[in-house]
Amino acid sequence: MATIYEVSKRAGVSLATVSRVMNDSGRVSDKTRAKVLAAMDELNYRPNFIAQSLATNRSNCVGVLVPEVSGPVFAAMLEGIEAELREAGKFTIFATGHTDPDKELEGIRFLIGRRCDALILHIESLDDDFLLSQKNDSTPFVIINREVEGLKDRCFTLDNEHGGYLATRYLVDQGHRDIAYVSGPTGWRDAEDRFVGHKRALEEAGIRFDERLCYTGDYHEEGGSRALDALLSLDIPFTAVVCANDEMAAGAMASARSHDLVLPDDLSIVGFDNVPLARYLHPKLSTVNYPVADMGAMAARWVLKNVYNRRIDSVDHHFKPTLVERTSAVAPFGRSADVRARGDING
Amino acid sequence: MATIYEVSKRAGVSLATVSRVMNDSGRVSDKTRAKVLAAMDELNYRPNFIAQSLATNRSNCVGVLVPEVSGPVFAAMLEGIEAELREAGKFTIFATGHTDPDKELEGIRFLIGRRCDALILHIESLDDDFLLSQKNDSTPFVIINREVEGLKDRCFTLDNEHGGYLATRYLVDQGHRDIAYVSGPTGWRDAEDRFVGHKRALEEAGIRFDERLCYTGDYHEEGGSRALDALLSLDIPFTAVVCANDEMAAGAMASARSHDLVLPDDLSIVGFDNVPLARYLHPKLSTVNYPVADMGAMAARWVLKNVYNRRIDSVDHHFKPTLVERTSAVAPFGRSADVRARGDING
DNA sequence: CTGTTAGCGCATTCAA
DNA sequence: TTGAATGCGCTAACAG
Numbered sequence: 001m002a003t004i005y006e007v008s009k010r011a012g013v014s015l016a017t018v019s020r021v022m023n024d025s026g027r028v029s030d031k032t033r034a035k036v037l038a039a040m041d042e043l044n045y046r047p048n049f050i051a052q053s054l055a056t057n058r059s060n061c062v063g064v065l066v067p068e069v070s071g072p073v074f075a076a077m078l079e080g081i082e083a084e085l086r087e088a089g090k091f092t093i094f095a096t097g098h099t100d101p102d103k104e105l106e107g108i109r110f111l112i113g114r115r116c117d118a119l120i121l122h123i124e125s126l127d128d129d130f131l132l133s134q135k136n137d138s139t140p141f142v143i144i145n146r147e148v149e150g151l152k153d154r155c156f157t158l159d160n161e162h163g164g165y166l167a168t169r170y171l172v173d174q175g176h177r178d179i180a181y182v183s184g185p186t187g188w189r190d191a192e193d194r195f196v197g198h199k200r201a202l203e204e205a206g207i208r209f210d211e212r213l214c215y216t217g218d219y220h221e222e223g224g225s226r227a228l229d230a231l232l233s234l235d236i237p238f239t240a241v242v243c244a245n246d247e248m249a250a251g252a253m254a255s256a257r258s259h260d261l262v263l264p265d266d267l268s269i270v271g272f273d274n275v276p277l278a279r280y281l282h283p284k285l286s287t288v289n290y291p292v293a294d295m296g297a298m299a300a301r302w303v304l305k306n307v308y309n310r311r312i313d314s315v316d317h318h319f320k321p322t323l324v325e326r327t328s329a330v331a332p333f334g335r336s337a338d339v340r341a342r343g344d345i346n347g
Numbered sequence: 348m349a350t351i352y353e354v355s356k357r358a359g360v361s362l363a364t365v366s367r368v369m370n371d372s373g374r375v376s377d378k379t380r381a382k383v384l385a386a387m388d389e390l391n392y393r394p395n396f397i398a399q400s401l402a403t404n405r406s407n408c409v410g411v412l413v414p415e416v417s418g419p420v421f422a423a424m425l426e427g428i429e430a431e432l433r434e435a436g437k438f439t440i441f442a443t444g445h446t447d448p449d450k451e452l453e454g455i456r457f458l459i460g461r462r463c464d465a466l467i468l469h470i471e472s473l474d475d476d477f478l479l480s481q482k483n484d485s486t487p488f489v490i491i492n493r494e495v496e497g498l499k500d501r502c503f504t505l506d507n508e509h510g511g512y513l514a515t516r517y518l519v520d521q522g523h524r525d526i527a528y529v530s531g532p533t534g535w536r537d538a539e540d541r542f543v544g545h546k547r548a549l550e551e552a553g554i555r556f557d558e559r560l561c562y563t564g565d566y567h568e569e570g571g572s573r574a575l576d577a578l579l580s581l582d583i584p585f586t587a588v589v590c591a592n593d594e595m596a597a598g599a600m601a602s603a604r605s606h607d608l609v610l611p612d613d614l615s616i617v618g619f620d621n622v623p624l625a626r627y628l629h630p631k632l633s634t635v636n637y638p639v640a641d642m643g644a645m646a647a648r649w650v651l652k653n654v655y656n657r658r659i660d661s662v663d664h665h666f667k668p669t670l671v672e673r674t675s676a677v678a679p680f681g682r683s684a685d686v687r688a689r690g691d692i693n694g
Numbered sequence: 695c696t697g698t699t700a701g702c703g704c705a706t707t708c709a710a
Numbered sequence: 711t712t713g714a715a716t717g718c719g720c721t722a723a724c725a726g
Binding site: 361362367374375398400404 | 711712713714717718719720
């Protein structure tokens with residue numbers, strides 16, 4: 001492959017001039033520019049990114065740490081990030097953390113060792129103190145889905161509390177009063193926030209919160225199934241259930257059917273995340289949208305702006321979930337719904 | 348960050364010696380090695396991959412081109428590749444081709460420009476001739492999901508014909524004789540192979556192939572829905588349908604229900620790919636497994652062996668699909684199934 | 695506007 | 711077994 005040296009020789013100019021037209025830095029006369037461009041073209045010259053990186057001390061790579069790639073939310077996040085970065089000529093490399101503190105740490109070290117210019121992190125196990133301790137390290141980073149005190153300008157978060165509120169409020173508006181809840185794992189911030197939102201919606205509607213109707217799940221399908229099995233065995237009547245993510249909602253649906261419930265008439269179900277799967281379920285799952293691809297893209301824009309000094313208008317850090325109405329939730333027992341808030345529930 | 352120069356100074360040896368202990372190339376006395384190691388440790392030294400790459404003309408990156416990341420099969424493929432590569436200390440960067448020849452080409456150029464040491468390609472639009480023309484180019488590549496004459500040792504393929512055969516054979520074994528087929532897009536090799544397998548199973552069972560019962564889909568949910576609408580409007584009775592991928596099967600299910608069919612009693616459905624979604628559908632989708640993560644990992648091993656000269660025992664190029672039995676296909680009209688082949692259909 | 699020069703951090707001859 | 715010298719391809723002062 002041709003090098004800058006060969007181009008300069010062919011164009012009859014110096015290395016520096018070739019470099020200048022490549023990066024259009026500094027003034028170059030149109031005539032020499034044309035000569036250089038022609039030489040590049042004839043030689044089919046491609047700049048060597050590696051050499052550029054070494055000379056500028058910039059790898060033009062940004063590292064992304066996700067728990068896993070094959071989960072629907074993280075795949076969407078990755079896609080959002082890659083699209084934004086690639087348009088700017090930057091590269092995305094990723095590593096997986098598998099919700100394990102050691103692996104997350106190793107992944108971060110791996111990415112830093114690779115001389116990433118910046119990191120976009122979706123961590124689940126490492127704690128805030130670790131993040132704070134890295135704050136002044138050489139590699140800048142941003143965080144998706146966690147708000148860390150003292151690092152707020154680097155955090156990109158969803159208002160999970162509001163999302164939890166929306167889900168339950170939606171059921172309340174349809175006339176449900178006995179609403180079960182399947183939460184995410186204990187100790188996960190997003191899970192707890194969603195749960196808090198649920199309770200607020202209940203309280204606002206004057207419904208007494210019944211702890212027995214709450215089950216702690218694992219964010220996986222199996223957890224949703226187990227949850228419904230447990231809830232149903234309680235003999236406490238309920239007409240609806242909100243699941244803290246769509247996968248658990250899918251599991252809950254399967255379990256409900258194995259208990260001979262007819263969906264959605266016997267039981268209304270609302271999920272959270274709005275992953276592609278939600279549309280495929282039967283009935284189609286009403287859920288809360290988690291705009292994770294947008295959030296990934298926004299994190300990428302932060303990097304572009306703050307690390308690569310690109311001119312980016314504005315960067316949003318806080319995202320609002322919205323309710324996506326489909327067919328998995330209806331009025332209880334066929335009663336007509338209280339529709340007072342319909343149409344502006346997301347407002 | 349400390350450089351090799353600082354390490355050498357601290358250890359009181361030359362640059363070359365430090366380099367030798369890093370790569371353990373060449374002989375170094377235990378005593379000096381210990382000194383160097385100690386110095387590295389004290390300085391918390393990490394080699395600069397960029398500089399190494401420039402010096403060795405190896406980026407230690409392998410590029411992966413996928414149609415998209417957020418689709419379930421490609422996410423799984425990426426995950427399989429990344430795990431294998433990372434264990435070997437190599438990096439994965441990816442680009443998306445979106446089933447568009449221009450974008451695929453641009454993605455490949457992007458990856459090559461990034462000085463990837465090798466490419467793993469899942470292309471859908473570029474043709475064999477293009478691939479052949481790249482054969483002797485500087486960047487070695489392998490191909491997933493396509494067999495190219497003259498490039499066979501670089502191709503990793505699934506026996507799609509056999510998969511199509513398995514799906515239909517499974518229905519035949521259960522007693523179905525009127526079996527519709529929803530294929531992938533015309534011109535896609537995997538789609539056509541799967542279709543050929545379907546016809547072979549029919550022929551083997553002495554069932555006359557009826558072209559009217561075949562619909563050309565698009566591998567998306569909508570295509571599956573449209574397919575079933577069209578098929579049902581024909582007034583030609585059929586008791587089962589095989590869909591050339593799971594997403595179309597999901598669409599078909601939805602459409603069947605909107606026509607008031609009870610699943611699986613009124614209509615048996617079999618899919619293809621075995622994506623995570625298949626388990627969530629109701630009834631749970633019986634399908635043909637496409638071991639795409641394994642195939643990705645195997646492609647990565649080929650790269651490790653042939654590009655990085657790692658000692659890898661063997662590399663398989665051909666993968667066999669297997670049938671995954673769930674609950675979406677049953678004997679027609681409740682008739683008891685012909686189970687003669689049960690238990691060894693995959694054999 | 696253009697050319698010269700000196701590194702970026704490391705691997706790798708070649709001598710010693 | 712070790713060290714000195716050279717170059718990977720490019721950018722970035724500094725001169726001119």
